[in-house]
Amino acid sequence: MDFETLVKTRRSIKQYEDTTVNDQDVQDAIELATYAPNHGMREPWRIVWVKKHRVADFSQLFGSLSFKGQTEKQAQFNDKLAPLAGVLLVVGPRDRRQKEHLEDVLAVGGFMQTLSLALHQKSIGSCIKTPGTMFIPELNDALNIQKEEMLYGLIYLTAQTSNEIKERKNSNLISEF
Numbered sequence: 001m002d003f004e005t006l007v008k009t010r011r012s013i014k015q016y017e018d019t020t021v022n023d024q025d026v027q028d029a030i031e032l033a034t035y036a037p038n039h040g041m042r043e044p045w046r047i048v049w050v051k052k053h054r055v056a057d058f059s060q061l062f063g064s065l066s067f068k069g070q071t072e073k074q075a076q077f078n079d080k081l082a083p084l085a086g087v088l089l090v091v092g093p094r095d096r097r098q099k100e101h102l103e104d105v106l107a108v109g110g111f112m113q114t115l116s117l118a119l120h121q122k123s124i125g126s127c128i129k130t131p132g133t134m135f136i137p138e139l140n141d142a143l144n145i146q147k148e149e150m151l152y153g154l155i156y157l158t159a160q161t162s163n164e165i166k167e168r169k170n171s172n173l174i175s176e177f
């Protein structure tokens with residue numbers, strides 16, 4: 001797929017079909033994404049990979065913290081996530097220095113976009129998620145995310161369903177100096 005087609009046809013897939021992914025394809029996509037630019041070669045990322053056979057455990061943990069005491073909502077959440085082929089949790093440093101933090105956030109954004117494109121090229125559907133639950137300390141503890149780290153986002157892995165291109169409307173983004 002040429003670059004323009006790859007960028008334009010990548011979609012955030014939000015309907016999850018019961019599917020599996022080839023582990024090697026996911027691993028190759030992750031390794032490719034590490035070529036994203038990052039300042040000082042800090043490479044501010046690591047991945048916690050929730051494989052298909054652990055999706056139910058993950059949704060149980062995540063749902064119980066997202067919907068405390070709301071058993072029906074937890075069950076709905078479990079049902080929603082059950083078909084996923086896996087989840088990639090993108091973890092990186094939580095740098096208290098503002099400049100370094102900004103650089104890390106930008107680098108992780110580039111990493112996630114490159115990863116999404118690499119997955120798309122391998123016909124794996126994905127969706128980046130940034131739910132508020134990511135910041136709950138109990139979740140971070142359960143995932144063994146350290147105090148000097150943070151969860152930057154989740155990437156759901158699923159079947160690649162084709163979606164129409166979402167036209168971008170912000171056409172007024174360039175001005176001249």
Ligand SMILES: Cc1cc2nc3c(=O)[nH]c(=O)nc-3n(C[C@H](O)[C@H](O)[C@H](O)COP(=O)(O)O)c2cc1C
Nearest residue numbers: 010011012013014109127128129130131153163166
């Ligand atoms: C940083 C970031 C966070 C996102 N968080 C969520 C999210 O929490 N839930 C969700 O359904 N989609 C999330 N998305 C996906 C966007 O909704 C999606 O990219 C947008 O609707 C454009 O659709 P497209 O990716 O198919 O072009 C996120 C995307 C980015 C880049």
